[in-house]
Amino acid sequence: MDFSEKWGRSVEEAVELALKDLRLDREQVEIVVLEEPSKGFFGLGSKLAKVRVQKASARTEHKEAMPEPVRQERPATSNAPTMAPAKEMTATTKPAEETRIKDEASNEAVKRRDDRRRKAKDRNTSRESVRVRQKPENLVALEESPALDFLREMTARMDLDVEVKAMVNEDCLYFDISGKDSGTIIGKRGQTLDSIQYLTSLVANKEKEAYRRVIVDAENYREKRERTLEQLANRLADKVMRTGKSVRLEPMNPYERKVIHATLQRSAGVTTRSEGEEPYRRVIIEQK
Numbered sequence: 083m084d085f086s087e088k089w090g091r092s093v094e095e096a097v098e099l100a101l102k103d104l105r106l107d108r109e110q111v112e113i114v115v116l117e118e119p120s121k122g123f124f125g126l127g128s129k130l131a132k133v134r135v136q137k138a139s140a141r142t143e144h145k146e147a148m149p150e151p152v153r154q155e156r157p158a159t160s161n162a163p164t165m166a167p168a169k170e171m172t173a174t175t176k177p178a179e180e181t182r183i184k185d186e187a188s189n190e191a192v193k194r195r196d197d198r199r200r201k202a203k204d205r206n207t208s209r210e211s212v213r214v215r216q217k218p219e220n221l222v223a224l225e226e227s228p229a230l231d232f233l234r235e236m237t238a239r240m241d242l243d244v245e246v247k248a249m250v251n252e253d254c255l256y257f258d259i260s261g262k263d264s265g266t267i268i269g270k271r272g273q274t275l276d277s278i279q280y281l282t283s284l285v286a287n288k289e290k291e292a293y294r295r296v297i298v299d300a301e302n303y304r305e306k307r308e309r310t311l312e313q314l315a316n317r318l319a320d321k322v323m324r325t326g327k328s329v330r331l332e333p334m335n336p337y338e339r340k341v342i343h344a345t346l347q348r349s350a351g352v353t354t355r356s357e358g359e360e361p362y363r364r365v366i367i368e369q370k
Contacts, residue, residue: 085136089333089362092119093131099362100135111135129270130333130361217305218256218297221249229286229296233257236278242266244300255286259300267300272307275300276335308341315345318367319352328368333358339365 086103090096093115101108112135119131224230230248237244237259244261259267268275279298286296297304318329331342342365343354355366 085134087116087132087134087332089130089132090119091130093133096131096133097135100133104135104137106135106137110138112138129273217299218251218254220251221254221256222251224248224250224255227255227286228288229255229282230257232285233259233278233282233298236281237267240266254295254297257282257296257298259298264300268303272303275303276337307338311338311341312345315342315367319346319349322367322369323351326369328366331365331367333362333364335361336363339363342367 086100088096088099088103090099097108097113101111104111114134114136115131116134117129117132120129225248227248227250230246233246237246242261242263244259244263244267247258247260249256249258266274267278269277275298279296282298283296287293314331318331322329334342339356343356346352346354346367351370352367353370355368356363357366358364
């Protein structure tokens, strides 16, 4: 592995994780900061740092490692026969059998590639969308609740021009946020929205015997994000089938990882697993 991309609460933490992954020292790598960390607004919408740590270029290492060439005196002219360059000898004496073997290997590689493409096409035709988080059914309007009051007060204190509506059924509280500043509520990749949902869930289930699921949505972001993750999962699964190499996704929250797993659970060609610790846990897509 020549490079590693890592997330961390700080740039230094992300670099240390990448160095550990590469098993290299800082002097042996080049570091590129892809995303600076941010604390967000009152802890909401905070961003992790992301770095790319790559092994120092081969040209640089070679230059440092190679000693200075030693000049040798040209030997005196002798009557010894001059040997033909090795390259010319190889070219003129290359047996036809070697050419035949290479041609057969190339044809076999083309055949394997075509087989992988055919399997991927068959998998795509039978692939079904797996809905992990749909908008709940049988919802009725809810006019008052501590969680609704909390959301309205929080958005007002953030000076956001949005409207908050609440709906409920037997198992779920569903909050829909809309308005001019709904993009601020969503945040990058829905990070702010997830944080608000977590806090709202704490308020909704405070001192409650039975837990009730809470969903906070804005401008139908949840469904749009799920469709994006499904498309990403399918595209990367095709890549794994085509190349035979595993793919490591960026760190995701439990819900987003669940979407990836569910989308590919019926795949005949790939399998998925998760690795790492929160909040850096990520999905790995591998060929079966």
